[in-house]
Amino acid sequence: MIIGPFGLHLVGQEGADVMHVAEFGVVMMLFLVGLELEPALLWRLRAPILGLGGLQVVGTAAVLGGIALLLGLPFPAAVAVGLTLSMSSTAIVLQMLGEKGLMKTAAGQSSFAVLLFQDLAVIPMLALFPLLAPAGAVAVAEHGSWADGLPAWGKTLVVLGAVAGVVALGRFAVRPALRAVARTGLRELFTAAALLLVIGIALLMQSVGLSPALGTFLAGVVLADSEYRHELEADIEPFKGLLLGLFFIAVGASIDFRLIAERPGTIVGLVGLVLVAKLLVLAALARVFRLSTDQGLLLAFALPQVGEFAFVLLAFAASLGVLGVEVTGPLVAVTALSMAVTPLLMVAYERLIAPRVIAGRGEERAADAIDDQAGVIICGFGRFGNTVGRLLRANGHPAVVLDNDSDRVELLRRMGLKVFYGDATRLDLLTAAGAHQARVIILALDSPEKNLELARLVQQHFPHLTVLARATDRPDTYELMDLGLTHIYRDTLDTSLRVGVDALRLLGMRAYAAHRAAQVFRKYDEAALTELAATRRDRSAYISLARDRIAALEALLQSDRGEFSDGQDRGWDPEGVREESRAGGLRPS
Amino acid sequence: MASILVLFAHPALEKSRVHRRLLDAAAGLPGVYVHDLYEAYPDFDIDVRREQELLLTHPVILLQYPLYWYSTPAILKQWQDLVLEHGWAYGRAGTRLRGKRLQVVTSAGGGAQAYQPGGFNAHPVTDFLFPVEQTARLCGMEWLPPYVVLGSHRMELPEIDAAAAAYRRHLEQLRDTLPVPAEAP
Numbered sequence: 191m192i193i194g195p196f197g198l199h200l201v202g203q204e205g206a207d208v209m210h211v212a213e214f215g216v217v218m219m220l221f222l223v224g225l226e227l228e229p230a231l232l233w234r235l236r237a238p239i240l241g242l243g244g245l246q247v248v249g250t251a252a253v254l255g256g257i258a259l260l261l262g263l264p265f266p267a268a269v270a271v272g273l274t275l276s277m278s279s280t281a282i283v284l285q286m287l288g289e290k291g292l293m294k295t296a297a298g299q300s301s302f303a304v305l306l307f308q309d310l311a312v313i314p315m316l317a318l319f320p321l322l323a324p325a326g327a328v329a330v331a332e333h334g335s336w337a338d339g340l341p342a343w344g345k346t347l348v349v350l351g352a353v354a355g356v357v358a359l360g361r362f363a364v365r366p367a368l369r370a371v372a373r374t375g376l377r378e379l380f381t382a383a384a385l386l387l388v389i390g391i392a393l394l395m396q397s398v399g400l401s402p403a404l405g406t407f408l409a410g411v412v413l414a415d416s417e418y419r420h421e422l423e424a425d426i427e428p429f430k431g432l433l434l435g436l437f438f439i440a441v442g443a444s445i446d447f448r449l450i451a452e453r454p455g456t457i458v459g460l461v462g463l464v465l466v467a468k469l470l471v472l473a474a475l476a477r478v479f480r481l482s483t484d485q486g487l488l489l490a491f492a493l494p495q496v497g498e499f500a501f502v503l504l505a506f507a508a509s510l511g512v513l514g515v516e517v518t519g520p521l522v523a524v525t526a527l528s529m530a531v532t533p534l535l536m537v538a539y540e541r542l543i544a545p546r547v548i549a550g551r552g553e554e555r556a557a558d559a560i561d562d563q564a565g566v567i568i569c570g571f572g573r574f575g576n577t578v579g580r581l582l583r584a585n586g587h588p589a590v591v592l593d594n595d596s597d598r599v600e601l602l603r604r605m606g607l608k609v610f611y612g613d614a615t616r617l618d619l620l621t622a623a624g625a626h627q628a629r630v631i632i633l634a635l636d637s638p639e640k641n642l643e644l645a646r647l648v649q650q651h652f653p654h655l656t657v658l659a660r661a662t663d664r665p666d667t668y669e670l671m672d673l674g675l676t677h678i679y680r681d682t683l684d685t686s687l688r689v690g691v692d693a694l695r696l697l698g699m700r701a702y703a704a705h706r707a708a709q710v711f712r713k714y715d716e717a718a719l720t721e722l723a724a725t726r727r728d729r730s731a732y733i734s735l736a737r738d739r740i741a742a743l744e745a746l747l748q749s750d751r752g753e754f755s756d757g758q759d760r761g762w763d764p765e766g767v768r769e770e771s772r773a774g775g776l777r778p779s
Numbered sequence: 780m781a782s783i784l785v786l787f788a789h790p791a792l793e794k795s796r797v798h799r800r801l802l803d804a805a806a807g808l809p810g811v812y813v814h815d816l817y818e819a820y821p822d823f824d825i826d827v828r829r830e831q832e833l834l835l836t837h838p839v840i841l842l843q844y845p846l847y848w849y850s851t852p853a854i855l856k857q858w859q860d861l862v863l864e865h866g867w868a869y870g871r872a873g874t875r876l877r878g879k880r881l882q883v884v885t886s887a888g889g890g891a892q893a894y895q896p897g898g899f900n901a902h903p904v905t906d907f908l909f910p911v912e913q914t915a916r917l918c919g920m921e922w923l924p925p926y927v928v929l930g931s932h933r934m935e936l937p938e939i940d941a942a943a944a945a946y947r948r949h950l951e952q953l954r955d956t957l958p959v960p961a962e963a964p
């Protein structure tokens with residue numbers, strides 16, 4: 191309802207050009223990316239962000255800018271090209287690494303840091319570009335903004351002012367507004383408000399001649415540490431898949447096939463050049479920052495594409511007259527093509543590079559062929575899996591381990607464990623790990639989605655295996671239950687119960703009574719889980735949404751209030767016998 | 780160093796009428812060390828070395844528990860099974876408990892009439908303590924006559940308090956009449 195007129199308006203204003211559809215997809219995407227970036231997280235990663243990220247941008251810009259100079263571009267244009275091409279695609283890389291469960295590896299963290307720096311670097315870049323504009327050049331007003339008439343320094347000021355404005359607005363106006371909307375308790379209204387917010391900021395930024403994508407990204411960051419972050423995320427989440435699809439379609443659509451057809455050699459050559467240059471810079475930096483070879487290569491193979499901000503920067507540079515259409519046209523194509531080949535590069539890394547690099551370090555790889563009949567396979571050797579694995583190993587049942595963190599794999603290999611590197615949801619890897627001979631498989635991956643996917647795979651291809659699955663939350667427990675699994679372990683349940691027991695003891699309860707209370711509670715909780723699993727279908731379909739989680743918690747707390755421990759441990763209660771005994775004796779009459 | 784070790788076992792002390800008061804009477808008595816097994820090992824994971832150490836450092840050992848099904852509460856059984864190791868407590872080399880004195884302190888719901896031939900339980904209460912008695916003998920310990928509070932079902936609070944006071948005197952007496960421990964050769 192609201193998107194319609196606004197969307198049409200947006201498109202109408204700028205001509206029904208596919209690039210603008212792309213830009214709108216990017217706008218929404220970046221709002222979500224921004225929402226993920228809590229200021230606290232930024233702070234924790236400051237060293238890799240500034241160091242690795244900074245050097246990546248500077249290094250890549252220098253190399254590619256240098257090449258641009260050699261190709262005959264004037265200096266300011268070469269700077270603009272170098273900076274623009276140093277961007278990588280946050281949307282693609284984060285999505286890809288997240289899907290593969292690689293975000294927690296050294297390469298994943300480094301990728302995140304680099305992407306973050308790039309995202310932030312866009313702001314000064316946008317401020318810098320007007321200064322690069324040739325003196326006296328008449329800016330082609332792409333967005334028809336009033337700022338176009340201003341001199342270069344004025345534009346820089348306007349840009350900075352707009353950024354400050356969005357930050358201030360986010361802090362002081364948007365939050366109270368959201369609070370008011372939230373108080374009405376109408377979910378649809380909140381969703382509408384969230385969309386309105388994004389679109390409003392996009393329009394605002396456009397009106398001062400700035401990229402709407404950047405504006406919403408900023409708005410996302412500003413709201414990331416607000417109390418409505420999860421609410422916003424949850425409300426926009428359903429759109430996320432759609433938007434991502436739109437985004438990728440837009441990337442595809444922005445490829446100007448006429449241009450490529452005219453000069454196929456040039457374009458493909460440029461794509462290759464850019465990819466190789468970025469890859470080499472990343473690999474070199476990974477060395478400097480002491481990533482292991484395979485993690486460094488993973489980083490290099492994940493990030494060499496040119497990112498979505500390049501579209502924004504190129505459009506901006508063109509509107510300022512920094513770059514001509516004869517430059518931006520091919521570069522837009524290069525950007526889109528480089529994004530398109532990213533998944534292929536990852537496959538190349540996984541299938542060709544990683545096995546070699548990692549095998550080269552361990553002892554002879556042939557020993558990995560199934561020599562002894564390991565009875566158990568553990569998928570994921572992080573905090574959860576490793577405790578399980580150590581217990582089994584200490585008791586004479588060394589497990590075969592599958593893990594996708596190559597640093598960890600290397601360590602475990604050195605400790606003499608049987609470890610396979612790779613994504614545990616790969617059928618060939620499971621087979622290689624001896625899934626046909628094993629009896630038990632333990633799904634201990636960090637990502638619930640991955641565990642679920644793995645559970646399905648195992649049920650389908652190795653039905654003889656008994657599956658023990660880790661779950662994090664009630665919703666994913668339900669999904670595992672739906673598959674018919676019976677061995678499901680909520681990974682914080684036991685710890686929280688132990689904390690509860692210790693708290694009860696400190697409050698004066700007898701140790702054994704507290705222990706029994708926890709045992710009883712656990713049994714009751716499992717029963718309640720099964721019960722709620724059966725009724726949850728009647729409620730909303732979006733069980734993972736924050737609001738539903740609250741509703742589920744409410745139901746849970748309400749059912750706890752019943753005296754569920756009644757009838758427990760009555761054997762130790764002598765009152766009944768005492769009464770009978772005082773009333774004449776225990777003999778049956 | 781305390782001379783009397785009270786190994787105490789009650790799974791639901793919060794429901795207790797008798798042992799709670801007996802325990803209060805014993806607690807804080809000089810020369811008496813009360814070791815509350817259910818409190819120390821709520822998960823039944825008994826620290827065998829620590830238990831053996833306690834046994835070694837006390838010449839008199841009391842097992843204090845309510846009579847449950849003519850036997851001890853579960854944790855005392857677990858304690859016996861794990862702590863009284865072969866080669867330590869019994870067997871050719873198992874001499875570590877030799878010469879120590881063991882006494883059961885228990886309470887029973889049934890009264891004296893119930894615990895006699897022809898009564899509800901057909902036997903004196905000491906008959907039901909025989910497994911513990913034989914355990915003590917196997918380990919070379921001296922078996923002291925059990926200290927039993929009978930008829931707890933029908934006891935009112937003043938009687939229980941009186942029983943607790945009597946128990947305290949019993950402990951003092953036991954402590955004060957201890958033979959001076961022989962010097963190690």
Ligand SMILES: Cc1cc2nc3c(=O)[nH]c(=O)nc-3n(C[C@H](O)[C@H](O)[C@H](O)COP(=O)(O)O)c2cc1C
Nearest residue numbers: 764795796797798845846847848849886887888889
């Ligand atoms: C599980 C259980 C089993 C019992 N078995 C017996 C028994 O076999 N013979 C008996 O005389 N009393 C029996 N009783 C009664 C207890 O011995 C009596 O309640 C206890 O000694 C009272 O001490 P308290 O108030 O400290 O719990 C039993 C009580 C319970 C709870």
